[in-house]
Amino acid sequence: MLGKMEATKWQGKYDVVVVGGGPAGMGAALGARDSGAERILVVDREAEAGGILLQCIHSGFGLHYFKEELTGPEYAERFLKRVLDSNVDVFSNAYVSGVATDSSGIKQVRVMNEKMGVQAIETRSVVLAMGCRERTRGSIRIPGTRPSGIYTAGLAQKFVNMHGYLPGKRIVILGSGDIGLIMARRLALEGCEVKGVFEILPYSNGLTRNIVQCLDDFGIPLHLSTTVARIHGRDRIEKVTVAPVGPGLQPDLSRSWDIDCDTLLLSIGLIPENELSQGLGLALDPVTSGPVVSSTLETSMPGLFACGNVLHVHDLVDFVTQEALLAGRFAGEWAQGVRRPRDNIKLTAGQNVRYCVPQTLAPGREHTIYMRCKEPMKPCVLKVGDLMEKKLRFVVPAEMITLKIKPDLLERFRGDSLEINILPAVGGGSSEEE
Amino acid sequence: MxxxxxxxxxxxxxxxxxxxxxxxxxxxxxxxxxxxxxxxxxxxxxxxxxxxxxxxxxxxxxxxxxxxxxxxxxxxxxxxxxxxxxxFSRIGELVVAMVPEDLAVLDELKKLGESRGVPGLEIWDKARLHREEPNLAKNLLGALYAPTAGxxxxxxxxxxxxxxxxxxxxxxxxxxxxxxxxxxxxxxxxxxxxxxxxxxxxxxxxxxxxxxxxxxxxxxxxxIRPRKGEEYMLDKRLKGLVRRLIFPVPQKTTKGTLIIPTFDGTIMVGPTACDVDDREDLATTYEGSDEIFNFVRRLCPSIGERDTITEFAGLRAVSxxxxxxxxxxxxxxxxxxxxxxxxxxxxxxxxxxxxxxxxxxxxxxxxxxxxxxxxxxxPARFALQHLEAQKELIQKDPRFARVICRCELVTEAEIHEAIDHGARTLDGIKFRSRAGMGRCQGGFCTSRCIDILSKRLNCPPTAITKRGGGSWVIKEMDS
The missing domain is CATH 3.50.50.60 (FAD/NAD(P)-binding domain)
Known part of the structure; x- marks a missing residue:
């Protein structure tokens, strides 16, 4: 059984406590171990660590990190084995309800657990790795009744893959996020009638490979620039009215049509799970909805780090791992007393850049910057101030852009703010190098 | 039968x-x-x-x-x-004057209330209103304060x-x-x-x-003619935006569109008032949401649609x-x-x-x-207890340490309590315990609640409903 572990040997005092035992949390624990930190604890609210990967039984994980294609549980298991082999404590069935810091900077992580009650765990640094949640019907406007049968795609995935039940038989999917696409295929394989995927934007929000493998291969239509404009049914959803959208994304009801269905799945985006971050009063980025972090992935609370989907929503778990290893390393170094000068360069999102993480940089170190574009563009040039530019074949909002910045690059820079822009490539003249 | x-x-x-x-x-x-x-x-x-x-x-x-x-x-x-x-909390209410003519209406309402024996009614001038409720629109002219509203x-x-x-x-x-x-x-x-x-x-x-x-x-x-009212519940990040119930002066058919700080602290805005023919017409509409948010922004400019976590409609029985x-x-x-x-x-x-x-x-x-x-x-309301009380609850019943709803911090003990007190459906659990009422709207707790409910009611998970009748939630897989 995967990651089954009781808190038999937890010590009460730690160097690094990681909140969340999904891919980000496991990566952070390993990163902390690599940094030389000794006492590391991962707290997870489920009975088994692994996070949302455990319900992602499809393959497609690990292509970047392991250079092979794994299922979600396989990817989780590889990491969990490393975590346990590295002598990291895993405290499962435990819920973190708060973090307090005393005047010396020592932190108390408040944890609830059935067997141990409410405990305060002392630690030098903390890594937030709680992942994300799905946007719901309330976060967009879908008029109509409020029957049963309207689920987020992730909840439907849990019903099918973890509990062995179907959310319904005749399915309409709103939003073309990856989980929605994966569930279109999953439910088609279970014999459900998947009537179509409707996306309000003129392009999909899912990875291209998922459009091909999950929709095209199963003959499931994708309707772009179309949305669900009304929900019908008293007890159970009976049909939806869908309509193409005009300018301003307003549905054009004069061109609407009805589709009979018993289930509506929503795959309309993910938001960092910021319950704890908000409770701690961390500075949050209004675009990512996650904490603002420095180049060491440290939040506005000293000694408190964040990584993975709680920081910003990633499309591939491989990048979560990469980021988490870094956050864990910095948290581990912090626990061992390493203090770095504050970042002195602010990173801002310019043209066609929705956000970039981290929000600040410091010279003299290598940086990995994660960003997303606002709109698809091809071909284009990614510019970091006037310091560097990189030609990109294409950018789409669904695919995160990763940019490595070499240690010496910022040494030449004298300003205090760098803007990142994604601009159309002019006549293909830009070079592939910086 | x-x-x-x-x-x-x-x-x-x-x-x-x-x-x-x-x-x-x-x-x-x-x-x-x-x-x-x-x-x-x-x-x-x-x-x-x-x-x-x-x-x-x-x-x-x-x-x-x-x-x-x-x-x-x-x-x-x-x-x-x-x-x-x-x-229950007597948070008080304010009827606010949006135009100069409203000020006279406030005086009339005060007299009417006093004649009925409503205690503590006060007219607040503009300065007092904005001192007490700094997030209201700056151009509101004054208010009638009623401390006994709750x-x-x-x-x-x-x-x-x-x-x-x-x-x-x-x-x-x-x-x-x-x-x-x-x-x-x-x-x-x-x-x-x-x-x-x-x-x-x-x-x-x-x-x-x-x-x-x-x-x-x-x-x-x-x-009886049903009169539909739509309401929009906002994210709890807006908690404290207004401290009292905010009413415009009464409209022809209703008390108008309001800002309601609910007992749980979340802000709710609404309701609309729209006569309908269908006695089961509980549909929310584009028109309703536009009407509410356009109006409410005139009372409190920082309220917007983007903070909605859920919306619903109800029918008033107008005779x-x-x-x-x-x-x-x-x-x-x-x-x-x-x-x-x-x-x-x-x-x-x-x-x-x-x-x-x-x-x-x-x-x-x-x-x-x-x-x-x-x-x-x-209800025990674990989330509202102080740390010591929470520790005590867990000691008495370890199920208080198992979190079922993360958004509202509802524990397994409280789900059982809701069922002990008569909940038979997911909505019944939600309304009694708040599980599923938060910002993730049941994404996390639904499968857990189904599980507990089916065990307690001794029925298969497929027999669990959202609110009875034909509101089934999950189906058996074809083997």
Missing amino acids: NHHSSRYDVAIVGGGVVGCAIARELSRFELKTVVIEKEAEVGFGTTKSNSGIIHAGHQSPAGTLKGTLEVRGNRMYDRLCEELGFG VINPYEFVFSLIESALANGVTLEIDSPVEKIDTDNHGLTLHTPHKSIQSRFVLNCAGVFADRIAQMAGVGDFS STNDFIIGPTKIKGFINVAGIQSPGLTASPAIAEYVVEILKKEGLSLIPKKNFLTHVKG
Whole structure:
């Protein structure tokens, strides 16, 4: 059984406590171990660590990190084995309800657990790795009744893959996020009638490979620039009215049509799970909805780090791992007393850049910057101030852009703010190098 | 179908807040009382969509029964809250002046309220208003402050009323729409799909269906027109944006579109007021949301659609007289308690006393019970407890350490408690425990709640419903 572990040997005092035992949390624990930190604890609210990967039984994980294609549980298991082999404590069935810091900077992580009650765990640094949640019907406007049968795609995935039940038989999917696409295929394989995927934007929000493998291969239509404009049914959803959208994304009801269905799945985006971050009063980025972090992935609370989907929503778990290893390393170094000068360069999102993480940089170190574009563009040039530019074949909002910045690059820079822009490539003249 | 027959002193048709308040009031006496509810649980009709406001009593028109019962009802809530343990807080309300002409209306409302005995009414000038509520629009000109107005969780209230009534011997029949009523010399017989129920008195508390129930009994002298109200619940990040209920001056058909700081701290905006024909039209609309947000932004500019976590609609039972219709009819024993629109929630405990007086006049003998239980235990509400109290709860029951709903921090013990107290559906659990009410809207807890509910009700997960009837949640896989 995967990651089954009781808190038999937890010590009460730690160097690094990681909140969340999904891919980000496991990566952070390993990163902390690599940094030389000794006492590391991962707290997870489920009975088994692994996070949302455990319900992602499809393959497609690990292509970047392991250079092979794994299922979600396989990817989780590889990491969990490393975590346990590295002598990291895993405290499962435990819920973190708060973090307090005393005047010396020592932190108390408040944890609830059935067997141990409410405990305060002392630690030098903390890594937030709680992942994300799905946007719901309330976060967009879908008029109509409020029957049963309207689920987020992730909840439907849990019903099918973890509990062995179907959310319904005749399915309409709103939003073309990856989980929605994966569930279109999953439910088609279970014999459900998947009537179509409707996306309000003129392009999909899912990875291209998922459009091909999950929709095209199963003959499931994708309707772009179309949305669900009304929900019908008293007890159970009976049909939806869908309509193409005009300018301003307003549905054009004069061109609407009805589709009979018993289930509506929503795959309309993910938001960092910021319950704890908000409770701690961390500075949050209004675009990512996650904490603002420095180049060491440290939040506005000293000694408190964040990584993975709680920081910003990633499309591939491989990048979560990469980021988490870094956050864990910095948290581990912090626990061992390493203090770095504050970042002195602010990173801002310019043209066609929705956000970039981290929000600040410091010279003299290598940086990995994660960003997303606002709109698809091809071909284009990614510019970091006037310091560097990189030609990109294409950018789409669904695919995160990763940019490595070499240690010496910022040494030449004298300003205090760098803007990142994604601009159309002019006549293909830009070079592939910086 | 197994057609039982039972005989009661009083049968209450409709388990909304009015029916349940009356049931609890009658349970003080040596009587056989039954509540007959068409839905899977009580309070699943108009009550659950209520704004949850306990009005001070200065807004209903002069000379109306609803105005009188509103003020009486308001005064009863402190004791009810103490006895029944539902959430109630007298946060006060402000009727704000948006244009100079409104200022005169505030004075009139103050006089009307004072003539009814509404205590503590004050006119606030512009400076006072903005000092007390700094997030309101800067161009608001002043306000009428009513300190006795408050907020409750309407579903919590109705659940505690029925629980008290059941503890004191009342019978509850759920999933039982009344389809036919026979009258004869012995009394009235109500026919539901499951059984026939004989009763000496029938109280028609059927909300938007009250005219149809009256017609079944042969009383056709009024009609009910549903008036739909849409409400939008905002994310709890806005908690504290306003501290009091914010009303515009009363509009023609309603008290207007409001900003409601709910008992749980989240801000709710609404309701609309739109007459509809369909008595089950609970659909929200683009028009409704535009109307609400455009208006509310004039009261408080920082409120916007993007903070909505959920929306819903309810139907007010507006009678053809535009007032409460409470009293005996030409059919002996058949008593209307109809047309209970706003301020029906506020008035409901006063309505209950009023109806008991009517029953007495109609010849029902009321012998007080010696062993009437006044108190019921409210929910534990783990999330609201201090650390030490939480530790104690977990020590007593480790299920308090298992978090089922992460957004509202609802624990497994509280889900079991909700089921102990009568929850039979996911909505029943939600309204009792708050599991699924937060910003993820059940994404995390739904499968956990299904699991617990199916074990406790000893039925397969596929038999669990959202709110009874055909609202199934999951299906078996084809093997």
